[in-house]
Amino acid sequence: MKYWKYYLVALLVILVDQLSKWAVHTYMQPGMPGEIPLIGDWLKLHYTLNPGMAFGVELPPPYGKVLLTSFRIVAVCFIIYLIRKYWRLGAASGLLACGGLILGGAIGNLIDSIFYGVVYDNAPFNAPTPWLHGQVIDMIYVDIYEGFLPESWPLIGGMHLSLWPIFNIADSAIFVGVVLILIFQGRFFAEHTYEAHPVQPIHRDPAEASEVV
Numbered sequence: 001m002k003y004w005k006y007y008l009v010a011l012l013v014i015l016v017d018q019l020s021k022w023a024v025h026t027y028m029q030p031g032m033p034g035e036i037p038l039i040g041d042w043l044k045l046h047y048t049l050n051p052g053m054a055f056g057v058e059l060p061p062p063y064g065k066v067l068l069t070s071f072r073i074v075a076v077c078f079i080i081y082l083i084r085k086y087w088r089l090g091a092a093s094g095l096l097a098c099g100g101l102i103l104g105g106a107i108g109n110l111i112d113s114i115f116y117g118v119v120y121d122n123a124p125f126n127a128p129t130p131w132l133h134g135q136v137i138d139m140i141y142v143d144i145y146e147g148f149l150p151e152s153w154p155l156i157g158g159m160h161l162s163l164w165p166i167f168n169i170a171d172s173a174i175f176v177g178v179v180l181i182l183i184f185q186g187r188f189f190a191e192h193t194y195e196a197h198p199v200q201p202i203h204r205d206p207a208e209a210s211e212v213v
Helices: 003-025 064-088 093-119 169-183 208-210
Strands: 036-039 044-049 136-142 143-148 160-161
Touching: 003 064, 003 093, 003 136, 003 169, 036 208, 064 093, 093 169, 136 169, 143 169
Parallel strands: none
Antiparallel strands: 036 044, 044 136, 143 160
């Protein structure tokens, strides 16, 4: 069962992700007062809560969060199944490692959704229950650009643009896993990489076989 090593990749992502979230919650103040510059004003640590999906997109309350969490559980189970399936098909180890990154990131944010409303008491005030309504802790702030586009630009000139994603280790693992699959898909999905792992034959005792007959 060598495919378990790809689940260990996921476990490593989960441990690093949860440790980073614990440290941010324990030692940092939320928002700008607790902001820590890492690389000038471009890369910072910034403690914020995300009640929904990527970019703060939320499903309608009061049970939209429960639906989102349920979907994440199904997605995690499906990724676990896919890693084992593609291992049996002899898929490239790089593809399976990327699957481990994506799995670890998905579980990392799933833990936030299920438990953080209770553990860190960060469920929204209007949540019907703290369980399944925890908010994801984000902290990696990439301040790319914020301002008005030049008036001379057609169609979008003069528009205000904000590019400042805030994410966490789990999000990063998912992003890296997906990007690597897209970049190396020609190699990962090449036909010659799929050499199915042989299924071990079941050896019967001759005496048992004669009894069956």
